Amino acid sequence: MHIPDGFLDLKTVLGTDLVAAGALAVTVRAVRRRLSSRQVPLMGLTATFVFAAQMLNFPVAGGTSGHLVGAALTAALVGPGAAVLVMTAVLVVQCLVFADGGLLALGANVLNMAIIGGLGGGLLYRVLASRSRGLRGQVSAAAFAGWCTVVLGSAACAVELSSSGTVPLRLVLPAMVSVHMLIGVGEAVITALVLVAIASIRPELVTRGRPRPIPLPLRLVAGGVGAALCLAVLLGPFASSLPDGLEHVATTLGFVERAASAAAPLADYHVPGMAPSVTATAAAGAIGTLLMLGASLLIGRLLVPGGGPAKPGTER
Amino acid sequence: MRPDFLDRYSRLSSPVHRLPAAVKTTATLALITTVAAAPRGWTPLFVATAAALLVLAAMSRIPPLFLVRRLLLLEPFVIGVAFLSLFQPGGWERFVVLLARSTLCLFALILFTNTTPFSQLLTVLRRVRVPGIFVTLLALMYRYIFVLLDESTRLQRARASRSFSRRAGRGWRGTAQMAGQLFVRSSERAERIYDAMCARGWRP
Numbered sequence: 001m002h003i004p005d006g007f008l009d010l011k012t013v014l015g016t017d018l019v020a021a022g023a024l025a026v027t028v029r030a031v032r033r034r035l036s037s038r039q040v041p042l043m044g045l046t047a048t049f050v051f052a053a054q055m056l057n058f059p060v061a062g063g064t065s066g067h068l069v070g071a072a073l074t075a076a077l078v079g080p081g082a083a084v085l086v087m088t089a090v091l092v093v094q095c096l097v098f099a100d101g102g103l104l105a106l107g108a109n110v111l112n113m114a115i116i117g118g119l120g121g122g123l124l125y126r127v128l129a130s131r132s133r134g135l136r137g138q139v140s141a142a143a144f145a146g147w148c149t150v151v152l153g154s155a156a157c158a159v160e161l162s163s164s165g166t167v168p169l170r171l172v173l174p175a176m177v178s179v180h181m182l183i184g185v186g187e188a189v190i191t192a193l194v195l196v197a198i199a200s201i202r203p204e205l206v207t208r209g210r211p212r213p214i215p216l217p218l219r220l221v222a223g224g225v226g227a228a229l230c231l232a233v234l235l236g237p238f239a240s241s242l243p244d245g246l247e248h249v250a251t252t253l254g255f256v257e258r259a260a261s262a263a264a265p266l267a268d269y270h271v272p273g274m275a276p277s278v279t280a281t282a283a284a285g286a287i288g289t290l291l292m293l294g295a296s297l298l299i300g301r302l303l304v305p306g307g308g309p310a311k312p313g314t315e316r
Numbered sequence: 317m318r319p320d321f322l323d324r325y326s327r328l329s330s331p332v333h334r335l336p337a338a339v340k341t342t343a344t345l346a347l348i349t350t351v352a353a354a355p356r357g358w359t360p361l362f363v364a365t366a367a368a369l370l371v372l373a374a375m376s377r378i379p380p381l382f383l384v385r386r387l388l389l390l391e392p393f394v395i396g397v398a399f400l401s402l403f404q405p406g407g408w409e410r411f412v413v414l415l416a417r418s419t420l421c422l423f424a425l426i427l428f429t430n431t432t433p434f435s436q437l438l439t440v441l442r443r444v445r446v447p448g449i450f451v452t453l454l455a456l457m458y459r460y461i462f463v464l465l466d467e468s469t470r471l472q473r474a475r476a477s478r479s480f481s482r483r484a485g486r487g488w489r490g491t492a493q494m495a496g497q498l499f500v501r502s503s504e505r506a507e508r509i510y511d512a513m514c515a516r517g518w519r520p
Contacts, residue, residue: 004394005425006418010353028447037519038510040449044456045464045506046499051457052464053495058488068495077499089453093461096437097323099390099425104348166414167400175400193489197496205503 001157002094002109005102009164016160017107023115024088031081043082047089050074054090058190066186071117072125072146073191076138077198077205080122087114108160112153121149135199138206139192140300146191147184147292154180181288188296196303325378326433332376337436338443344428348421356413362420369423376431386426387419394418434458460505468498 008016050070057065070090075083088110094100101109128141158176162169199206327333332340347365354361373383398414401407438458442451471494 002393004390004418005348005421006352006394006414007397008352010349013352024450025447028449032447032449038507040452041456041509041513042503042506044453045460045502045509047453047457048460048464049499049502051461052468052498055465055468056491056495058491085450085453089450089457092454093457095425096429097434097458099386099422099429102348102421103345103425103428104352104421161397166397168403171403172400189488190492190495193492194495194499197493198499201496201500202503205500 001112001153002091002101003105003112003157003160005104007102007161007164007166008105008108009166012160012164013104013107016111017104020107020110020115023119024084024110027081027084027119031085035082039078039082043078043086044089046074046078046082047086047093050086050090051093053194058186060186066183066190068190068194069113069117069146069150069187070191071113071149072121072142072187073194075118075122075145076125076129076142076191076195080119080126083118083122084114085118087118090114108157112156112160113149116152116156117149120152121145124148134304135196135203135206136300136304139195139304140296142195143188143192143299144293144296147181147188147296150180150184150187151177154183177285181285181292185292185295188292189299192296192299192303323430323434325376325382325430328377328431330375330377330431332372332427332431335431337432337440340428340432341437341440344424347424351417351420351424354417356409362416365420365424369420369427373423373427376427378427378430383423383426383430386430387423390422390426391419394422456509460502463505464498464502467501468494471497 050068050073053070054067057067059065071083071087074086078086091101091106091109091114095103095106095109122145125141125145128144129138131137132140154176155173158169158173161167162172195206351362351365373380394415398411398418401410401414435455438451438455441454442448475490475494
């Protein structure tokens with residue numbers, strides 16, 4: 001999902017770079033105010049850990065394999081603000097050492113993965129995990145947050161690509177989002193598994209990140225993230241039918257429709273029985289999100305037998 | 317693990333390597349911006365940029381095969397996205413321009429990162445007023461990537477030596493357990509590093 005240079009036009013590059021720089025400046029200030037200096041090496045090593053963990057392969061059927069992205073996991077372990085800086089550092093090193101992800105597109109990549117991932121995923125995790133007690137709630141929340149970060153990041157990526165005129169939105173948004181709804185399931189499961197593994201070795205590393213009831217402003221931001229998710233899933237398809245070369249659409253419509261379904265492996269992304277319309281696509285997105293929420297609860301239940309309130313010994 | 321496998325060639329000695337890092341950063345940014353912003357018809361500009369980059373690559377004394385391999389490693393995503401642009405009016409032309417543009421940018425970036433040591437990049441970042449805490453984060457990361465990758469290799473070797481069938485411990489749970497172990501070890505290491513940093517008079 002690392003956007004290389006050359007795909008984004010100057011307006012998108014400037015926009016995303018400015019937004020990312022602004023968000024980073026605010027985060028740095030907040031992190032500096034709230035974290036002790038003891039956290040600095042921890043953040044550095046967490047960034048290194050994310051980098052190394054991304055190289056571990058999780059085999060998927062047919063000889064392919066996936067890997068962890070890690071934004072939601074990081075946010076669950078070190079908090080949303082620190083997670084933004086950690087993920088940004090990972091992206092900067094990937095760009096400056098491996099040329100993975102463009103230099104001008106760094107802002108867009110930071111926005112898609114570090115800010116949406118760390119801040120959005122982290123806040124989502126906090127809201128969900130603070131509603132329940134115990135490890136089981138944390139694991140479920142992290143799994144769902146992991147799925148959301150991947151899906152939202154891919155939606156943002158699609159919007160940036162299309163706003164640069166590289167590819168039309170009605171093509172790239174459904175293609176990216178449907179593929180990443182599947183990839184996100186992998187991310188959710190891996191996030192949950194790693195969190196459980198850490199809790200089994202050093203429980204206090206997980207429970208110290210247990211969210212306290214969160215203040216109102218943060219809850220508002222989290223509400224905003226939730227609203228953005230709904231918008232992306234529900235309104236995205238509508239936005240994609242906005243005129244974008246309308247006069248050509250008439251001539252190429254049949255072709256484009258076929259191309260779209262060929263480009264998305266999840267070709268039956270539409271709800272059966274309904275015409276493959278915008279509404280059906282939106283409904284499929286909403287159903288997918290709800291299903292994933294249920295699946296996350298199930299993941300927590302499966303991985304943490306006898307969840308409930310934490311045992312006295314595991315609390316610090 | 318060889319401690320320099322990440323940026324083996326960034327410390328060679330050539331005219332390109334010897335240029336100040338700030339100059340190279342500015343030049344790369346300018347070049348990528350120009351190429352990314354150039355309108356579709358400007359074929360001479362693309363050709364000229366490609367020629368200039370090839371000359372620089374030759375001057376840098378980096379093995380050409382290495383550069384080509386890096387380029388090919390990152391090209392699939394470029395082709396994948398460019399492929400989507402085929403499905404619109406004037407698709408073929410867009411596809412070619414997009415491919416040329418992003419390949420040129422990618423090549424410039426690969427050349428830049430492989431001729432500039434990371435420590436010099438950090439100095440540039442510090443000079444353009446990137447917050448200190450963030451530069452420290454990057455420096456720590458670069459310092460410990462090798463250590464952690466070694467740690468990861470050790471964990472994998474230990475698992476391989478203890479599992480007798482090919483598949484044992486290779487499931488998701490086993491790998492996740494390893495990732496968890498890796499995080500625990502890195503956070504323990506972070507505490508020791510903090511003590512060591514303080515002992516040497518570091519302050520944030």
